[in-house]
Amino acid sequence: MKRIALLGMPNTGKSTLFNRMTGASARVGNWPGITVELLAGKILLGGDMVEIVDLPGIYDLHGFSDDEQVVRHFLHDNVPDIALVVLNATQIERQLSLLLQLKQLNLNMVVLLNMADEARKYGITIDTARMSEALGIPIFLLSAKYGTGYGEAMQAVTRALRYTTPGLAENLRDQLKPDGQIEAEMAHVLQHSVQVPARLPDNLTNQLDHLMLHPWLGLPIFFGIMYLLFQAIFLFGQPLQTGVNDLFSWLREAAITPLLASLPAVLQGLLLDGVYNGVATVAAFVPLIVLFFLFMAIVEDTGYLSRAAFLMDALMGRMGLDGRSFVMLLMGFGCNVPALMGTRVMRSRPLRLLSMLVIPFSLCSARLQVFVFITAALFSPKAAPLVLFSLYLFSFASAILTALLFKRYFPNTEPFVLELPPYRFPTLRQMVLRGWHEVSHFIHRATKFIVTGVILVWLLTHLPPSAAPASAGTLAGMIGAWLHPLFAPIGITSELTIALIFGFVAKEIVIGALAVIYGLGGQALSHTLALQLDWVQAYSFMLFTLIYTPCLATVATLRSESKRISFMLFSIGWSLALAWLASFMFYQGAKVLGY
Amino acid sequence: MHSTSLSTLHTGETATIVAIHADEALHQRLLAMGFRTGKRVELIRRARFSGPLQVRIGTTDILLRKIEAEKITVHRA
Incomplete structure (x- = not known):
């Protein structure tokens, strides 16, 4: 199957074009030579199935940022049949540099000057025929958002698919000319084909930014x-x-x-x-x-x-x-x-x-449910809002x-030099x-992990079968008893420890778990908690709940987004340690103060 | 006409870039953003609490921190 790679700088509407081409059919996938996943979709073009790959936006082919290396490695290991280069027409003056770099790789290229509608509003005129002639590459104006020029561009891509795929040099960086040469070439091409007004009209973006x-x-x-x-x-x-x-x-x-x-x-x-x-x-x-x-x-x-x-x-x-x-x-x-x-x-x-x-550490809506229930049970209506507010501060x-x-x-490897795009309607x-x-993406990456975790917690809280669910006789109860020396100094009872084990799955189920553990629900559970715990213990429990691992879905996402189990484990370990320390300092501090 | 750093410009002031003294990674990024010798740059605004600067080169608006702006030498217009 032929492969088309989408290339361009960030903020050029490359993804909008990708979405227009592939619709909902795109999936993330792995590629040889690179460690990140890329979005790709298969479409019918000129009677053949072709695969479209959306490469990360890059400023420069020379660079050493993660994205720039990904693009270089991708091009090297998966030479595309067509490199579809997307440039922002309003910024053609500077974006041409990337195109000139790409040109040196002798890729089979088609160039789309996107956001043609915006460029027209700015009064920028681009003579695509002359530019095309000067560079020897087919160039088209396009508005990927509104579809203007899309049909023509796709016809050109279909035509270009007939050309043979070029081979690529072993080391892409070595092939690039020095910047000075590119600068001269840029000036030459721009002089003959692009006109930018000396003063841009004061537009809506300026006025909005003012506010x-x-x-x-x-x-x-x-x-x-x-x-x-x-x-x-x-x-x-x-x-x-x-x-x-x-x-x-x-x-x-x-x-x-x-x-x-x-x-x-x-x-x-x-x-x-x-x-x-x-x-x-x-x-x-x-x-x-x-x-x-x-x-x-x-x-x-x-x-x-x-x-x-x-x-x-x-x-x-x-x-x-x-x-x-x-x-x-x-x-x-x-x-x-x-x-x-x-x-x-x-x-x-x-x-x-x-x-x-x-x-x-952000106090999410699921944790809030737990805190609302416990504060209502243990604190006066006057104190409750303050308690909740203090948890947000923590x-x-x-x-x-x-x-x-x-x-x-x-340490941040990327310089903080960001583009400020004009305001646009999505x-x-x-x-x-x-x-x-x-x-x-989430369902694909997290389901297995989450289901396994839920099963594991169920097994812990229901085995051996002879013990009552979530009681002291279960594996979870045993772990609770075993961890008692660790949790006693922070005022958390073994019943609450079992609830924390449940809470690893999701904070939504903590109150439900307490109901199972105490065999009581609703008002009765509130009363029992109020009888069995003092407010210092309850607050310590809430602090721990706030800071330790939020839920399995978060853990699964940490793993899938970082692609490193070690990072996931580090995040879990650090949040547990910080939770314990915070609860310890609060509980022991309150005890010392005589509460 | 004397040269100064981009970070010293006042809001609304325009200047011409004369040199960029940055390491390779930053230099490449600045080039790609349109910072080239001879180009005109305008300081649009500064964020409060010594936050980043917003500058304009041609049709592109760019945010950069003060520490990065100090590496760009300009001639006041």
């Missing part, structure tokens, strides 16, 4: 937008998540339980509470991920994410992070899983890893402390496709 990046109003507006997004995810996400849960419970009662009725009790439990609940856990995340990336697409595709980086960088830079990490951290307060996936916008791997280490403090402690182990199609790709 959005205002020295005093910029930050309040930023926090306002974040608050609205966060509320929207809550508002739409909670009912959707409940809906998915109800659907799965209904299916369980109506079909799965009767179907398994003839099996022995242990096997029934394993299949229902282990396997089935595992699948239901994965499914519950689907609406959240779709929603999150719907909003993420808005924030990112409108160009606001770069503005957030501008506003927050002074603060985040000191923590070894950048403004985009802060946006993801805030989004983590809705749900950690998509926030971790969202860090992919940051192209420097160490920066991404540090952000991923920090995000799990959440931020844990994140900041972690970033400060570990920033030197994750199309609905782009947003939906983004959500779809992310969900299929």
